[in-house]
Amino acid sequence: MGVVNKMRNGRVIVAGSPIDNVGMDGAVRYAETMIEEGQQCTILAVNPEKVIAARETPELHACLNSAGLLIADGIGMILAARLHGLNFKERVPGSELMPRLCEMAAENGHSVFLYGAKEGVNKQAAEKLAQQYPGLVIAGRQDGYVAKEGMSALVDKINASGAKLLFVALGSPRQEYWITEHKSELSPLVIQGVGGTFDVISGSVKRAPKLWRAIHLEWLYRLLSQPQRFLRQTRLPAFVWLVLCDRMGLVKI
Numbered sequence: 001m002g003v004v005n006k007m008r009n010g011r012v013i014v015a016g017s018p019i020d021n022v023g024m025d026g027a028v029r030y031a032e033t034m035i036e037e038g039q040q041c042t043i044l045a046v047n048p049e050k051v052i053a054a055r056e057t058p059e060l061h062a063c064l065n066s067a068g069l070l071i072a073d074g075i076g077m078i079l080a081a082r083l084h085g086l087n088f089k090e091r092v093p094g095s096e097l098m099p100r101l102c103e104m105a106a107e108n109g110h111s112v113f114l115y116g117a118k119e120g121v122n123k124q125a126a127e128k129l130a131q132q133y134p135g136l137v138i139a140g141r142q143d144g145y146v147a148k149e150g151m152s153a154l155v156d157k158i159n160a161s162g163a164k165l166l167f168v169a170l171g172s173p174r175q176e177y178w179i180t181e182h183k184s185e186l187s188p189l190v191i192q193g194v195g196g197t198f199d200v201i202s203g204s205v206k207r208a209p210k211l212w213r214a215i216h217l218e219w220l221y222r223l224l225s226q227p228q229r230f231l232r233q234t235r236l237p238a239f240v241w242l243v244l245c246d247r248m249g250l251v252k253i
């Protein structure tokens with residue numbers, strides 16, 4: 001199979017990973033429609049790091065495959081797709097989609113639940129979102145350090161909150177596994193894995209300045225400001241190598 005392989009419904013395979021060619025507006029519309037139709041959907045982000053991780057871990061690959069929407073979270077996926085002749089609409093960073101979904105929720109009277117991050121970060125993120133989107137109802141929230149024995153109570157708490165949207169910020173791949181394992185017991189209709197987004201919203205981690213983002217170097221900014229991420233970024237060269245080798249027909253994905 002090549003790096004890019006057209007699949008049904010606009011979903012394609014890029015560097016061995018499924019991904020949806022959807023822009024930011026399309027992603028918001030998708031979530032809105034799923035809520036209108038009373039159907040549950042999960043939204044996960046795909047980036048080069050996750051592509052390599054999914055190649056090494058079939059369970060993660062299965063999580064991605066079973067997601068309702070897979071957004072291209074980073075310039076790496078866009079470039080890889082373009083290299084193979086696919087005109088991907090635009091990047092859809094999970095950290096930007098979440099505020100857009102909160103805006104949509106506020107406009108439509110849907111409430112949200114925030115699960116993940118440290119208690120202080122989670123609380124501050126909830127406060128900031130409520131300020132930023134007047135009318136947004138935070139139906140409930142929970143920090144991301146719940147023990148395994150507390151999972152059933154957490155699921156009950158989320159369901160009892162009546163939230164229509166659930167944002168899960170446990171980092172990757174923890175959130176992908178959690179969402180895949182629990183989605184069938186959960187009543188929110190839109191469930192998005194948002195990684196470190198609560199840290200950004202709360203202000204405890206800064207996003208790259210606009211200029212860095214404009215030239216697609218946000219990943220480098222994060223690496224320089226959080227050097228502890230270095231080990232994770234070692235997957236980037238592996239991704240570039242994989243994409244190039246496959247483009248030249250040197251590896252079988």
Ligand code: UDP
Pocket residue numbers: 116117118121143144145169170171172174194195196197198199
């Ligand atoms: N986290 C959590 N529970 C855990 C481990 C991590 O809630 O057991 C949170 C952590 O506090 C942070 C986020 O998950 O808010 C991880 O952010 P990171 O930037 O590593 O995620 P990425 O977007 O890179 O996947």
